[in-house]
Structure formats: C-alpha cells, structure tokens
Amino acid sequence: xxxxxxxxxxxxxxxxxxxxxxxxxxxxxxxxxxxxxxxxxxxxxxxxxxxxxxxxxxxxxxxxxxxxxxxxxxxxxxxxxxxxxxxxxxxxxxxxxxxxxxxxxxxxxxxxxxxxxxxxxxxxxxxxxxxxxxxxxxxxxxxxxxxxxxxxxxxxxxxxxxxxxxxxxxxxxxxxxxxxxxxxxxxxxxxxxxxxxxxxxxxxxxxxxxxxxxxxxxxxxxxxxxxxxxxxxxxxxxxxxxxxxxxxxxxxxxxxxxxxxxxxxxxxxxxxxxxxxxxxxxxxxxxxxxxxxxxxxxxxxxxxxxxxxxxxxxxxxxxxxxxxxxxxxxxxxxxxxxxxxxxxxxxxxxxxxxxxxxxxxxxxxxxxxxxxxxxxxxxxxxxxxxxxxxxxxxxxxxxxxxxxxxxxxxxxxxxxxxxxxxxxx
Numbered sequence: 213x214x215x216x217x218x219x220x221x222x223x224x225x226x227x228x229x230x231x232x233x234x235x236x237x238x239x240x241x242x243x244x245x246x247x248x249x250x251x252x253x254x255x256x257x258x259x260x261x262x263x264x265x266x267x268x269x270x271x272x273x274x275x276x277x278x279x280x281x282x283x284x285x286x287x288x289x290x291x292x293x294x295x296x297x298x299x300x301x302x303x304x305x306x307x308x309x310x311x312x313x314x315x316x317x318x319x320x321x322x323x324x325x326x327x328x329x330x331x332x333x334x335x336x337x338x339x340x341x342x343x344x345x346x347x348x349x350x351x352x353x354x355x356x357x358x359x360x361x362x363x364x365x366x367x368x369x370x371x372x373x374x375x376x377x378x379x380x381x382x383x384x385x386x387x388x389x390x391x392x393x394x395x396x397x398x399x400x401x402x403x404x405x406x407x408x409x410x411x412x413x414x415x416x417x418x419x420x421x422x423x424x425x426x427x428x429x430x431x432x433x434x435x436x437x438x439x440x441x442x443x444x445x446x447x448x449x450x451x452x453x454x455x456x457x458x459x460x461x462x463x464x465x466x467x468x469x470x471x472x473x474x475x476x477x478x479x480x481x482x483x484x485x486x487x488x489x490x491x492x493x494x495x496x497x498x499x500x501x502x503x504x505x506x507x508x509x510x511x512x513x514x515x516x517x518x519x520x521x522x523x524x525x526x527x528x529x530x531x532x533x534x535x536x537x538x539x540x541x542x543x544x545x546x547x548x549x550x551x552x553x554x555x556x557x558x559x560x561x562x563x564x565x566x567x568x569x570x571x572x573x574x575x576x577x578x579x580x581x582x583x584x585x586x587x588x589x590x591x592x593x594x595x596x597x598x599x600x601x602x603x604x605x606x607x608x609x610x611x612x613x614x615x616x617x618x619x620x621x622x623x624x625x626x627x628x629x630x631x632x633x634x635x636x637x
Contacts, residue, residue, distance in 0.1 A: 218607055219458035219506075222635040224449050226441030228253040228278065229467050230624050231377070232405050232497070234304045236437045237261045238385075239413050240282035241270040242290065242312060245434030247282045252439060254278060256623045260300035264309060267293040268320075287388060287432055292318035296357070299324040301552065301623050304378055306356070307336045308406075311382035314345035315389025316362040323357045327552050327594065333358060335374065336382045342368050343386055343394075367392035367428070374547065375399055375520035377471075380424070381406040387426035388415060398422040402520045403471040408496040409437070440467035440499035444524040444597075445625045447475045449635070451528045452604045453504040454484050455535040460505045461635060468498040474521030476502075478529055482509040482536055511538030511581065519545050527601035530559045533579040534568045535608060542576035552623075553593035562590050562602055566609055587611035596623040603632065 228251040238261065240247035252258065254277065262272055262280070269291035271283040285291075290312075297320055299305040306322050310333075313320055337353040343365045349358035367390040370383060380396060384406055387394035399422070407417055407424065412435050416427035446463045453459040468491065479486060485507035491500040509532060514522070522529065526548055533540035548555040560572040565588045569580040587609045592599040599618050606613035621628050 218636050219456050220449065220453045220461050220635045221459060221637055223462045223464060224446070224631055224635060225464050226446045226466055227251075227255070227625060227627065228439035229442040230255060230257060230444070231304065231403060232409070232439045232467070233258045234261050234302070234308065235381070235405055235409050236439060237265060237280070237282065238308060238312060239409055239432065240284055240434070240437075241265040241268075242287050243284035243413055243432040243434050244286050245284055247284060247434045248436040249280045249282065250436075250438045251278050251441075252280045253442065253624070255626055256300060257302035257305065260298065260302045261305045261309075264297040264299065264305060267295055267297060284432075284434055287429070288316070290316055293320050296321045296323045299328060301325050301327055303328065303331055306333070307378040308381050308385060310336050310340060310347070310358070310360055311385030313360040314340045314343065314347075314362045314386040315365055319359060319361040321357050321359045329356050331550055335376065335379050339368065339370050339379070339383050340386055342370070343390060345386070365390040367394040369395040369397075371397045372399055375402045376547070377402040377404070377406070377520075384410065384417070384424065384426050388429055388432075390428050393428070394426045396424040396426070398424070400516060400520050401471060403469065405469065405497070412496055438494050440494065440497050441465045442624075443467050443472050443475065445628070446502065447525045447528050448600045448604050448628070449631075450475065450479065450486070450502060450504050451532045452607060454479060454486075454507060454509060455532055455608055457506050460503075463502045463504065465499055466502055468500050470498075471521055474518045475525045475529065477518060478512060478514060478522065481512040482532070483507060484509060509536035511536050511540040513541045514543070514545075516544035519547070523547055524597060527555055527559050527597050528604060530563060530570070530577060530579060531601050531605045534563060534570070534581050534583050534585060534605075536581045538581065540579045540581070542579075543573065545576040546574070548576075551595065553595040553598060555595065555598065558591075558593045558595060558598050559601070562598070563605070565590070566605060585609035587613035590615040592617045592620055594620045596620045596625065600625065600628055603629070607636070
C-alpha cells in the first residue's frame with residue numbers, strides 16, 4: 213500500500229493527444245474543405261492554436277465537448293491577422309505555426325506568456341531563414357515577440373542538430389510552400405504525427421529511415437480525424453499504478469505510436485507489470501488499451517536513444533525511480549531545461565524536499581531508490597507536468613503534500629484531478 217493507505221483501481225479514459233490535437237487544427241485550417249475532429253483535447257494549449265487560426269480567418273465550430281469542425285481556408289488563403297497571434301503557453305503552437313506563416317503572403321507577429329518568452333526559438337527561425345523566410349524578433353528572433361514575413365521559400369537539406377518534433381514539423385510545414393523539395397535528416401527519430409497526418413491530407417512525403425523528403429504541393433484535402441488518448445497524460449496513471457501496492461488500472465484508447473511509447477519501454481526495463489490490449493489503427497495512428505498492475509520496480513538507464521520518445525514523461529519517470537531498487541540514471545536530456553520550466557532542476561529540487569536520494573546533472577539526474585517520500589510544499593513552477601508528477605508522488609508520500617498552482621494542469625489535461633479522485637480508493 214502507499215504511505216497514505218491509498219491505491220489506484222478502475223478504468224481510465226484519457227483525453228485526446230495534445231500533439232495530435234494541435235496538428236489537427238493546423239492542417240485542417242490549411243486544407244480545402246470541411247474537417248471533423250473527434251476526441252479533440254480542450255486544453256488551454258490547443259485552444260490557443262484554435263484562437264490563432266480564427267484570427268487568420270478559419271471558421272471553427274465546436275459541436276460537442278470534444279468535437280470540433282474546421283472549415284479549411286486552403287494552403288495559401290489564410291488572412292493577415294489584425295491582432296498579434298497569442299500562443300499562450302504553447303511551445304507546439306508557436307514553433308509549428310511559424311512554418312505555416314513562413315509560406316503566407318503577409319506579415320504576422322507571435323507572442324505568448326512569460327514562459328514562452330523564455331523559450332528559445334532560433335532552433336526554428338534559423339532553418340526557416342535558410343529557406344528564405346524573413347523573421348525578426350528579440351535577440352535575433354530567439355525570443356518573442358517574433359515577426360514572420362512569409363513567402364518565396366526554397367527547399368533545403370537540413371541536418372537536425374537536436375531531436376525535436378516541433379522543429380522538424382515546422383520545417384516540414386514550410387516545405388509545403390517551397391519552390392523545390394526539402395530533405396530533413398534526423399539524429400534520432402522524434403514523434404512523427406505531422407508526417408502521418410499530412411500524408412492523409414494529400415501531402416507528398418517520403419520517409420526512409422531517419423531521412424524525410426517533402427515536395428511542395430498546391431493543395432491539402434479535408435480529412436476527418438479521430439484523436440487517440442494522450443500517452444503522455446496516461447503516463448501519470450501508469451506510473452501511479454506501478455508504484456502503489458494493490459493498484460490495477462485499465463487505460464483505454466491510448467495512442468501507441470512507436471515514437472511516443474518510450475515510457476512503456478522504460479517500464480518494461482524496470483520490470484513493470486503491464487499488458488497492451490485491443491490494438492488497432494485509427495487515422496494512421498496505432499492505439500489500444502493498457503492494463504497496469506503494481507510491481508516491484510528495478511532501476512534503469514535512460515539515454516539519447518530513448519529521450520526523444522519520452523521527453524515529456526521524464527518528471528513522472530523520476531518519481532517512479534524513487535520507488536525502484538537501485539540507481540536510475542537519466543542523461544542526454546538537456547532539452548528538459550527549455551520546457552515550461554527547467555524540468556531537471558524542478559524535479560530534483562522538489563524530490564529532494566520529499567526526501568529522495570537524487571542528484572542533478574547538467575543533462576539529467578541520478579536517482580537512488582527505493583526511498584520513503586515525505587509530504588511537503590511543492591512548487592509546480594506553473595508547469596503542468598511537474599504539478600501532475602508530484603500529485604502522483606504525494607500518493608506514496610507520508611503526510612500532507614501541498615502543490616502550488618495546480619490550475620496549470622488545465623494546459624494539457626483538464627479533468628486530471630477528477631479522474632485521479634475517481635480511481636483512488
């Protein structure tokens with residue numbers, strides 16, 4: 213049992229995948245025709261994407277809670293926004309939308325919240341400039357506000373310096389508007405939702421190993437989309453059930469795209485007890501159910517090969533590691549420093565407060581377990597994944613845990629605390 217005598221039991225339906233929800237709005241908006249999006253994530257980040265495209269003329273209908281209808285404007289018919297495009301807290305929105313704006317025949321300015329203002333953007337603006345886009349902003353367009361003056365793009369060959377689906381996707385989207393093909397070479401394969409969805413919309417994309425070839429197109433065509441549950445959100449419950457004695461949960465209709473299932477590989481390496489059921493493909497994405505039971509976990513090592521497939525899950529993996537036997541090493545994860553918070557220091561400082569044996573490294577952390585955690589005051593740093601990870605940590609901690617600003621969870625997982633309450637017994 214947990215220190216609080218609690219366990220997790222029951223079935224969980226996870227909201228739609230955040231990454232896919234963003235892309236569904238964007239690609240629907242630049243396609244020709246009507247698109248119905250089902251199981252859309254109504255989180256604040258995805259609503260920021262909707263708001264940006266509405267400002268550029270896209271007609272959006274919200275029929276039911278998780279269903280959206282987009283009337284596409286066409287690849288080149290977005291309208292110049294009267295106002296700045298405010299991406300809120302969403303790094304996905306700003307980085308991907310720059311690729312689309314680079315191909316438009318107007319100028320627009322992107323802004324965001326205080327967190328976005330600190331997140332580096334040259335990783336996107338530099339390759340877009342190589343393609344011919346005129347982009348300027350703070351510190352040579354590394355920070356917002358960033359203005360994009362689009363049009364007249366050239367295809368390029370680009371070796372990705374880091375594994376980033378956001379950077380890759382921005383270049384792919386800009387490539388649709390170029391006057392010649394683009395070739396992108398990845399170091400390590402990152403999530404490929406953009407490539408999968410664009411193919412269904414009629415884009416000309418070929419993938420060979422770590423090389424992606426994109427040819428310009430004149431049009432994208434409408435496509436109805438069903439969005440699987442977000443495995444990054446499911447990870448919190450998967451981890452909770454794994455470390456809390458007596459727990460057993462069934463997480464339904466979760467996305468199982470191989471570029472996103474690093475959390476399951478880690479759990480397998482830690483001797484976790486889980487089973488994947490009812491696999492099926494929907495709109496090109498593999499999905500299924502995950503049955504998870506408590507198990508006595510062993511330590512593991514996570515490095516550059518796995519990091520791109522579980523970058524968002526590192527905070528909750530660190531919590532799991534505190535309950536595992538042995539020393540868990542997480543390395544080659546510098547990307548964690550430029551998320552909604554510096555997730556290396558955020559995780560380490562909070563887990564140290566709870567009594568964990570954890571050491572911060574420049575590119576990750578080292579965690580020795582198992583250790584008994586104690587409740588304390590936790591700082592979320594207004595980072596949704598930190599707040600959720602430590603909500604799970606509180607279930608194995610003795611005493612009371614208080615987490616500040618849990619409202620930030622609405623960014624990616626509205627209803628998280630309702631679900632957690634339902635399955636806690």
